[in-house]
Amino acid sequence: MADIWVKVLEPADSYALLTLEEAKTILGISAGDTSEDDQIKMWIDQYSDVVATMCNRVFAKEKVQETWRGDLMPFDSPRLFLTHYPVADDDIESVESPRGSIINAAAYEIENGSGKLRIEGAWSEPITVIYTGGYALPDGAPDTLKAATGLLIQGARSEMTTTAVSGIKSISHRESRVQFMEGGGQSSGGGGALSKAADTVNALLYKYMRFHV
Template sequence: MADIWVKVLEEAESYDLLTLEELKTILDISAGDTSDDDQLKQWITHYSDVVATMCNRVFAKEKVVETWRGDTMPFDCPRIFLTHYPVAAADLESVESPRGSIINPTAYEIENRSGKLRLDGAWSEPITVTYKGGYKLPEEAPEALKQATGLLISSARAQITQVAVSGIKSITHRESRVQFMDTNKASGGGGASVLGDTAETVNALLYKYMRFYV
């Protein structure tokens, strides 16, 4: 396994995967209803971080300097999978091997969508890459990431609602009495079923965007 060091040179302006307006659309909340805006914004930030953590990567576009060291040297036509992607060719500032010795751009190529960098020939460690990578959030976030974040927030909101009403068994007013069925018991116990159903969908949406280290 490669030894990877990442230093952030320029942080992203936002790490949120959704706008407030997009979340309101998902939750079917009127744009004019601002009563829960502060909580919704907190949820966007929180669950955007949850999604990034699940995928083991940073989605927001940052400028970083990334240093790679491998197990066997020298590298023979190495491939480096940059941690912040996608990466536009224009955002690839420099590739050095070793640090301080700049490699001619004609000796490497970048696969933009995956961030895979292939170098021609043999190179010695460490290989250091300075670049900007990721999505300008929230507007450039892929729809699958937006949907996954929205589903997590929707489920969290539904569970809070369940907890709020679970203790109410009946309402009596004068001669009238209305009784309620405990939906948590009816579904087999606990509120986990809401999140459980959502988790499978969220995992399916995020799988393509997960970063695996080998």
């Protein structure tokens, strides 16, 4: 397994996979209703991070410097799998092998969608790549990532609503009424809305997961 060091040179402005407007549309909240905006913004940040963590990658577009050592040449694979992708052809600023020795752009090619960089000819470690990769978030996030984040937010909101009202009982006598919690306020049915969304989210995210090579 390669030893990869990543230094962020220009961090992203946003790591959110949904806009506030998109999240409210998913939740069925009108644009004019701002009563839950702060809560929804928090969920967007939280569950965008959850999705990125599940996929073992950063989706936001950043400029990074990656240094690769270890399981590289003279072994059998003259390829690097860059950590921030997709990567456009002109978003690769430089490839050095070793550091300080520039590899001519004609000697390598990038598979844009996967970030796979193939280098022709002889080269040695460490190899350093400076490039910009990822999605311009939140607008540029793929619909699948938006859907997964939206499902998690829907689940969180549903569970919050359920927790607030489940188990509440009341006894009334004339003008008096007493409310109390029954059963600790826990809902039944083998898992809440958030946990029930997990299988669908996992299925949606599989093709976006990054596996170490």
